[in-house]
Amino acid sequence: MATPILVVDDSGMSRKLVIKSLPVNWDVEIHQACNGQEALALYREGKAHIIFLDLTMPIMDGFEVLEAIKREGLNAFVIVISADVQPKAQERVKELGAIAFLKKPIKAEEVLHVLKEHGLL
């Protein structure tokens, strides 16, 4: 069965770049959200086994999404993909349960590395 993955970013271009960086022939069902609120709704519907999450977003940002998911039992692998590259941002998302922090612009080999490292491929 295809793995449900969720790509969360307020920029359509950025979502496109994330989707393009995913391994080819990976059996996934891709869902997209443009803010944290939409992302949480999809997560609760079980449409997010793996989440590619931006941090800086309107309505609800990535930190808040991580907090909510953590509160609700962290039933997803969250890979943060952010332009906010401050060491403190990286520390915070790890504390909140993200498995990895990737800097924008995203690189396909880094995505591949994280997925392999966590046995997600």
Added chain:
Amino acid sequence: MTMNNANLSIEQIDALQEIVNIAMGQAGDSLARVLDSFVRLSVPRIRLINAPQISQYIAEIVGDAEQITAMRQSFYNNFCGEALTLFSSEGCRDLAPLMGYQQPLDAETEKELLFDISNILVGACLNGIAEQLGADLNFSAPSIMAANVASSQLFSPDTLPWAYALQVEVNFSLEDHKFKSHLIIMLAEDAIIALGDSLNSFIEAI
């Protein structure tokens, strides 16, 4: 005034937004390292406006009542224009201890502090944009445009040398501090056209 000559499509704005997002992340990181503090970044907002409207937009961003200090720094080479960094006057004083300056600040020291911050933000942000677009930029030294004035007094529309303002609203704020700053990029008409061409190449490469 019409904007027939210089315009950016929705797709170009979306690309620019993401480019600016990455650039401001780098700028925020530089600032965070200097201040040893966590910098809150907002979602950048991009609008191409006629320069004479700029006072109105600035009032919208910073609020009418707020006293602001503005720095200007021009850039040239592939794109020509000017970057304005706006600070709330109160926030500047709040920043001094983080930069290792003794309070109270004398005018000379305050100026020095603003030059430093402006250089960091403008340099990192514009270099980040230029780098992603494969463009080269050079910068002149920053200068003070106005100190402690109401936002409405910042510009007299007749004296603006630029036809367009690419209003890149990038807000940096510090947790537990009053410091806030806004960055606005002013561009001449041919620079907007050159920017549009660069964005097209960027979009095609995706």
